Amino acid sequence: MAALLHTLPSTLRLVGVYRKLHSSSVPVLMFHGVLPDAAASPFNSRGKIVSPKKLEAFLGRFARIFRIVSMDEFVSRMLNRERPRNVSVITFDDGYRNVYAHAYPVLKAMGLPFTVFVSTGFTDTAAVLPTDILNYAVAKTAAAALPRGVLARDVDMSTPQAKASALRLLKESFKTAPADEKARRLDRICEALRVPRNGPEYDDVRFLSSAEIREMAAQGVAFGGHTVTHPILSSEPAGRVRTEVRECKRALESITGKTVSVFAYPNGSRADFNEAVKREVREAGYAAAFSTIHGLHWPGDDLFEIHRVGVDDRWSYEEFETRASGILKAFGG
Numbered sequence: 001m002a003a004l005l006h007t008l009p010s011t012l013r014l015v016g017v018y019r020k021l022h023s024s025s026v027p028v029l030m031f032h033g034v035l036p037d038a039a040a041s042p043f044n045s046r047g048k049i050v051s052p053k054k055l056e057a058f059l060g061r062f063a064r065i066f067r068i069v070s071m072d073e074f075v076s077r078m079l080n081r082e083r084p085r086n087v088s089v090i091t092f093d094d095g096y097r098n099v100y101a102h103a104y105p106v107l108k109a110m111g112l113p114f115t116v117f118v119s120t121g122f123t124d125t126a127a128v129l130p131t132d133i134l135n136y137a138v139a140k141t142a143a144a145a146l147p148r149g150v151l152a153r154d155v156d157m158s159t160p161q162a163k164a165s166a167l168r169l170l171k172e173s174f175k176t177a178p179a180d181e182k183a184r185r186l187d188r189i190c191e192a193l194r195v196p197r198n199g200p201e202y203d204d205v206r207f208l209s210s211a212e213i214r215e216m217a218a219q220g221v222a223f224g225g226h227t228v229t230h231p232i233l234s235s236e237p238a239g240r241v242r243t244e245v246r247e248c249k250r251a252l253e254s255i256t257g258k259t260v261s262v263f264a265y266p267n268g269s270r271a272d273f274n275e276a277v278k279r280e281v282r283e284a285g286y287a288a289a290f291s292t293i294h295g296l297h298w299p300g301d302d303l304f305e306i307h308r309v310g311v312d313d314r315w316s317y318e319e320f321e322t323r324a325s326g327i328l329k330a331f332g333g
Contacts, residue, residue, distance in 0.1 A: 014327065015321060015322050015325045015327055018325055018326070018327045019065070019086065019325050019326075022296075022325075022326060023085040023086050024083040024084065024085060024298065024299055025296040025297065025298050025326055026074065026078075026084075026087055026088060026089065026296055026297045026298070027066070027088050027296050027308075027309045027324040027325070027326070028074075028088070028089045028091060028290065028296075028297055028306060028307070028308040028309065029088060029089065029090050029091065029308065029309055029311055029324070030091050030092075030093060030290075030292065030308040030309060030310045030311065031050060031055070031090070031091070031092045031093075031103070031311050032048040032049060032092065032093050032094055032096065033048060033049035033050075033094075033096045033098050033099070033204075033205065034049065034050055034051070034052055034055055034096075034098050034099055034101075034102040034103040034106075035049050035051065035052075035098050035102060035204055036051055036052065036102075037051050039204045040204075040313070041139070042135060042136045042139040042140055042201075043132050043135045043136060043139075043204070043205055044135070044313060045135050045138075045139070045164065045167055046312070047312035047313040047314040047315075048310075048312070048313070049098075049313060050311060050313040051313065052102045052103070052106055054313060055102075055103060055106055055107075056106050056110070057317065058311070058317055058320055059090070059107070059110065059112060060110065061317055061321075062088070062320070062321065062324070063110070063112065065086065065321070066086050066087060066088035067084075067086060067087050067088070068087075068088050068089070068090060068112045068113060069084075069087045069088070069089060069113065070113040070220075070222065071089060071091075071113070071115040071222040071224070071261075071262055072222065072261075074087070074089045075261065075262065075287050075288050075303075077299075078288070078297070078299060078303055079287065079303070081299050081300055082299060083299050088324070089115070090107070090112060090113070090114035090115070091114065091115045091116075091117065091224075091264070091290065091308065092114065092115070092116045092117065093117050093226060093264055093268075093292075094117065094118075094119060094129070094207070094226065094230075095116055095117065095118035095119060095122065095123070095207050095208045095213075095226065096205060096206070096207060096208070097206050097207055097208050097209070097212065098204055098205070099116055099208070100208055100212040100215075100216065104216055104221070108219065113220065113221075113222070114221060114222070115221070115222040115223065115224055115262065116208070116213075116216070116221060116222070116223050116224070117223075117224045117225065117226035117262075117263070117264035117290070118207075118208065118213065118223055118224070118225070118226050118248075118252060119207070119226045119227055119228060119229065119230045119248070119266070120225075120226075120227075120228050120247070120248045120251040120252055120255075121227075121228040121229040121230075122206075122207040122229075122230075123207060123208060123209065123210055123213065123251070123255070124209050124210050125206075125207065126198070126206060127206065127207060128198070128202045128205055128206060129205070129230065130174050130182050130186055131171060131174070132202065132205040133186050133189075133190070133197070133202070134167060134170050134171060134174070134186075134189070135167065136195065136201060136202065137189055137190055137193050137195045138157065138163050138166060138167045138170070138193070139163070140195050140201075141157065141193035141194065141195055142194070143157060143192070143193050143194060144156070144157055144158040145157050145158065146166060146170075146189065146192055146193060147192055149188060149192070150170070150173075150185055150188050150189055150192070151169060151170070151173060155169060155170075157193075170189070173185075175232060175267070176232055176235045179229065179231075210255050213252075213255050213256060214255055214256060214257075217255075217256035217257070217258060222262075223252050223256055223258075223260060224252075224260060224261075224262035224263055224264060224290075225245060225248040225249050225252060225260055225262070225263040225264070225286065226248065226263070226264050226266060227244040227245060227248050227266055228243070228244050228247050228248050228251070229244065230266045231244060231266060232266060232267055232272050233245075233265060233266065233272065233273050233277045234271060234272050234273050234274045234277055238276065238280065241276070241277055241280045242280050242284070245263065245280055245281050245284045245286070246284045248263075249263075249284055249285065249286070260286075261285075261286055261287040261288070262286060262287065262288050262289070262290065263281050263284075263286045263288070263289040263290070264289065264290040264291075265277070265289060265290070265291055265292075267292065268290070268291045268292030268293070269291070269292055269293065270291070270293055273289075273291070273305075278304040278305065281304060282304060286304075287303070288303040288304065288306060289303070289304040289305070289306065290306045290308055291305055291306060291307060291308065292308060292310060293305070293307045293308070294307065294308070294309065294310065294323075294329070295307035295308075295309075295326070295329055296309070296324075296326040296329075309323055309324050
């Protein structure tokens with residue numbers, strides 16, 4: 001069904017009909033990074049980084065169907081249980097500096113509001129997410145295998161397909177590891193694969209500075225919390241969760257001089273947060289929180305488990321619009 005539906009927007013116009021029947025559902029778009037294709041390539045195994053040209057082309061067409069609203073308007077309307085027709089929201093997770101360099105100029109010129117979720121512990125540092133280091137290491141290595149030691153066995157890396165499988169295994173092994181253990185594993189992986197552990201190779205996936213956040217906030221860009229250090233909150237004790245969500249809010253409000261009322265769960269799948277985490281976020285003073293669970297938000301849905309449509313650079317515009325319509329989920333796709 002999903003494969004068939006990707007061809008329908010240009011033939012049967014079923015997506016447009018579906019949207020007319022479900023116009024009060026809100027596709028909250030989720031982006032991560034924005035970089036030209038060549039710069040994105042070593043970090044883009046999952047398509048999470050879109051090119052500036054694709055961002056402009058996709059949103060230019062999308063904004064002719066949907067009215068892109070600010071985060072404040074979206075939250076206010078949802079709190080009041082209003083049923084606005086054909087509205088959408090643009091969000092970016094993680095707070096990459098490339099959003100300032102490549103997305104901000106495009107969206108400012110287009111007059112489209114957007115929100116950036118920031119992990120404040122990375123602001124004004126040279127930090128790089130472990131997942132980005134893993135992407136780079138696997139993409140750039142000339143080694144045919146990762147020897148056992150990091151994982152329980154040798155891991156084949158001799159073909160593109162083997163590299164993709166190895167990357168999935170490595171990311172899964174990192175998901176709930178403590179920060180110091182992640183750092184040790186990254187050292188071993190980069191040494192074994194003979195790639196840099198740090199350096200200018202990673203400049204495109206470093207994080208926003210306070211000055212960049214302050215500048216964008218002054219121009220109307222909204223900011224939301226994404227914790228301090230990007231842990232998987234469902235795996236953390238209550239005290240750590242409380243510190244991560246509250247200190248992030250405090251730091252962002254200090255930088256921007258504005259109230260921070262929204263939050264996004266790191267990683268954000270259903271396993272990565274729970275009712276206790278949602279309660280901590282609510283009690284910290286946030287009005288809404290966003291997951292990475294695919295789907296649209298309907299008026300009356302839980303405002304602390306907002307679903308989103310993650311945008312993949314590998315999609316055509318037709319697939320993007322089809323997924324943002326909600327029709328695939330309606331048919332079990």
